[in-house]
Amino acid sequence: ATKKLLVLPGDGIGPEVMNEVARVVAWMSRVRGISFDISEDLVGGASLAVHGVPIRDEVIQAAKAADAVLFGSVGDPKWASVGFDRRPEVAILKLRQELELFANLRPAKVFDALVDASTLKPEVVAGLDIMIVRETVGGIYFGEPRGIETLPDGSKRGINTEVYTTAEIERVARVAFDLARQRGNRVCSVEKCNVMESGLLWKEVVTDLHARDYPDVELSHMLADNCAMQLVRNPRQFDVIVTGNLFGDLLSDLASMLTGSLGMLPSATLGTVDATGKRPALYEPIHGSAPDIAGKGLANPLAQILSFSMLLRYSFGMDAEAELIETAVSNVLASGLRTADIMSPGMAQVGTAVMGEAVVRELDKL
């Protein structure tokens, strides 16, 4: 059956790295006969420029109707002053919320060819392969009350609320336990239960769920500050980490940076399987919109290409095709091609388009 994809390149380097995915999509249609029905729309800064809003309702409807969403990046700071409700980031936050994409899967993986790109010693990070499962529709990102109020003396008070319910914690923990069973069978649950009651509940719910449904998986608990340290001290101690929205934001970015190749890392954000068997899903690179290099043809397109490979795997069960892409990317790295972000002495520095073409050339050889 035809697969309905919604492509949302966003702002910054989003559009130029998405161009390279188009080549891979075309290859999949031509060579593997997969039929995609692709529509594209504007989000983030790109939508603000044309429509004055970071995302239109019809784009959200299109995302709901699609089999999967391939997202670029948003966050061009040029729009910082348009107001809190219309900042580019609202695009991704609304998509997560409206499609109830509650589980963000963020692999932090060191590619063998790039072990030297890390600022950490190679002996500390070689072979690193962590999966962070971050809750993405709850916590302090969405809790009410929130806002800025003016006090009688003219000074102000900013408020945000962290809320987690049993059901919200359970469903994301399930995703983590299920993933662990297919990997190293270990889950580390991260919160700040020594200071926050929401963290205390988090720990309780994960502990209960584990005892009830996943006694075969090894479960440990860690405070968020300690986790930040342990990721630097000995990152290979982790298999799957499950945590809330805000801690997940910091810890997954930290974990990605340990690999030294942020431009290489994709992510998937998954919702709940509905009555028709469809599971809403959005795929995006971990890197941001990098406005400083946008439009220069320098950005690394591999994270966006690998996000498409995650899409094939998680949304369509096309593991063989996903692996083809992953192998092609490995081979391109082994051949010595590097974009600026992963450049090292003796390698050949190339731009966005040359890197994208190289992946397709490798696909042709497979």
Added chain:
Amino acid sequence: ATKKLLVLPGDGIGPEVMNEVARVVAWMSRVRGISFDISEDLVGGASLAVHGVPIRDEVIQAAKAADAVLFGSVGDPKWASVGFDRRPEVAILKLRQELELFANLRPAKVFDALVDASTLKPEVVAGLDIMIVRETVGGIYFGEPRGIETLPDGSKRGINTEVYTTAEIERVARVAFDLARQRGNRVCSVEKCNVMESGLLWKEVVTDLHARDYPDVELSHMLADNCAMQLVRNPRQFDVIVTGNLFGDLLSDLASMLTGSLGMLPSATLGTVDATGKRPALYEPIHGSAPDIAGKGLANPLAQILSFSMLLRYSFGMDAEAELIETAVSNVLASGLRTADIMSPGMAQVGTAVMGEAVVRELDKL
């Protein structure tokens, strides 16, 4: 005048590292003629064991009456089940709140002799010297409403509230700007203003204060997730970082771990100068109570000793004496002594007491 110190060793390795400070205090009295009036009391797990509470009111009163508090560590997980209101951590949280110790100064410094102890490449961290100023009496640590409520269906909801006011943000930002003027003259203010209104207010208030009173200091702003990444990518880009309670908790632990020698890092937490000219202050190592090695004589006492040196400097303006301690610690490291946490090939591994004695022997030579 006699200096009134309250010593609170706490639980875990707290008491044994505090023992080594006692030697340094004795040296200061004997050789430099400084007169200390020292009282000691129980907090954390040690207080729970004897009094059934993590801290007694009279200890808080004693802390208020003292010129400075020297704190060890609390958090022995053996007390995890006594209930949220009586966990060992309440001791430090209550002291911060009752003495209004709002500015936690956490240096992350790489000692030349220990540059190889870091998991980061030496060329990335050599000479690293960051000062993190963390707000410690506001934010989500103390905001109301908070707690766990049971919903009609028996499931639960955990809630915490992040609150920051103009006044709270301004006073901690002032500390950061003042410190920057004595260092590299650069402040990076960290929040998550693209998601949280409390972060938006944070950024506004820091920006306004800067324009008004500190235009000579270089100010930048960074999102907390990006800061976590930048600390790994290129930590030497930072001079002073100022941030809220929760982000400060994670980022300062992360920054400390970059140095590879957590057991070496002290901290100061400062309040407001009162009408009599006294400024409440508490000094503690950055490391925790490390229950796994407690009582074994293996812990590194240098962070606790350097916390005492910070105390001499910040509470009593005794810079010369503070420097004596810092030089003695440097010399001990140069002589090749190492506790287990900073051990490396070719060095001499020693325990807590031998390390403490070595510092005093070096002081004798100065």
